[in-house]
Amino acid sequence: MSTRGDFTSEVLITREQLAQRVKELGKQITEDYKGEQLLLVGILKGSVPFMADLMREIDLDLAIDFMSVSSYGSSTKSSGVVRIIKDLDTGIEGKNVLIVEDIIDTGLTLHYLKNYLSGRQPKSLKICSILDKPSRRKVEIEGDYIGFTVEDKYIVGYGLDMDQHYRNLPYISWIRVKE
Ligand code: IMP
Numbered sequence: 486m487s488t489r490g491d492f493t494s495e496v497l498i499t500r501e502q503l504a505q506r507v508k509e510l511g512k513q514i515t516e517d518y519k520g521e522q523l524l525l526v527g528i529l530k531g532s533v534p535f536m537a538d539l540m541r542e543i544d545l546d547l548a549i550d551f552m553s554v555s556s557y558g559s560s561t562k563s564s565g566v567v568r569i570i571k572d573l574d575t576g577i578e579g580k581n582v583l584i585v586e587d588i589i590d591t592g593l594t595l596h597y598l599k600n601y602l603s604g605r606q607p608k609s610l611k612i613c614s615i616l617d618k619p620s621r622r623k624v625e626i627e628g629d630y631i632g633f634t635v636e637d638k639y640i641v642g643y644g645l646d647m648d649q650h651y652r653n654l655p656y657i658s659w660i661r662v663k664e
Pocket residue numbers: 531556557563586587588589590591592593594595638639640641645646647
């Protein structure tokens with residue numbers, strides 16, 4: 486347990502646990518797409534550390550691209566509005582696309598993105614998220630590859646932010662505003 490200013494935080498998933506799980510996910514993805522090419526689509530900015538680690542654990546002919554969407558303002562509540570700020574640089578028709586996310590929370594972002602991208606006729610379209618918070622789901626959506634399932638607590642670190650802070654923590658922590 487540590488305290489930074491007005492917040493209390495506690496480490497939930499250590500850097501070693503993350504590394505181990507990312508390795509397992511990479512192995513599974515490598516097996517599942519054997520003999521195929523793969524396009525990893527990272528959702529900025531939260532997916533950055535996970536994307537960087539995951540891509541190095543995948544032994545395939547692989548390319549990467551990024552999208553930026555906004556579903557959160559600077560608060561910790563989902564607005565439910567998904568806006569595309571940066572679209573893909575490359576076409577995805579006929580490609581195996583794997584969306585890489587930091588967390589599936591309400592599911593609104595990925596639900597929208599999956600529909601949006603499936604309209605471009607990829608060969609396959611799946612989701613890989615390091616975290617899943619199923620208790621918060623507002624729409625029906627499931628990740629195909631999930632690192633860890635977490636409780637309904639606000640999480641930071643390993644790409645996840647609170648008002649743009651804490652993305653650089655090498656571990657995953659939950660954070661609570663002090664009473
Ligand atoms: P959604 O509610 O599934 O659409 O989540 C969209 C985005 O909200 C995620 O990609 C995260 O960037 C952010 N988010 C959701 N839950 C958390 C959290 O516990 N900590 C930090 N960011 C979160």
